[in-house]
Amino acid sequence: MPYMLVNLTALALVFGSLASAVRWLTGGRPPLVLRPLVRRAQAWRAARRPVPEPIPPVLLALELSRLASHVRYVEQSNHPNKAERLMAARLAYDHALRDYCRAVDIPVPTAIRGLSREQRFHMESALIGAGHDW
Template identity: 40%
Template structure:
């Protein structure tokens, strides 16, 4: 029986690129909220999940405590993390 493969470890990305990701995803969510059309709900969910992942990456980069789950963040938890990142000096 062979050993399972080692997990792939991504090198950390610079915080400036992570903040750019957050800004782009925030803007995309705002655009989707104003739009209609086919599969809008699915696009919003996918974008919100990507935003949550980028938010968690920023938290890790700035040592802001965050629970590492794969589920979407609770809206209150998302707001708390955004406030903590802003308090740490991050803008996006």
């Protein structure tokens, strides 16, 4: 009888640990017991990570120009899956546009997906108004 109680307790601990690990993997929050250790590991990793060099705005302007011509090419082409290609090209253009605006200290909207036409227009207008061209 006592062995059965010990076995059930061990089994409950194992399943509890597995449930906690699954919650950690899906939700991103570690178990309460491991949080200090995880924070220390993240701080150690952040301290060892090199600081990336900023990309010069001239290179970002060249990339933006290349992506703008690619968007125009995809719009005029007759390739299969045109909608997916156009969406991917616009997302890449929006990402490069955000990077360029951040590099020259122009405010960037916090859109998770692509930018709306209005947001894109305002960012491009702000870049042109600040004297930048691509």
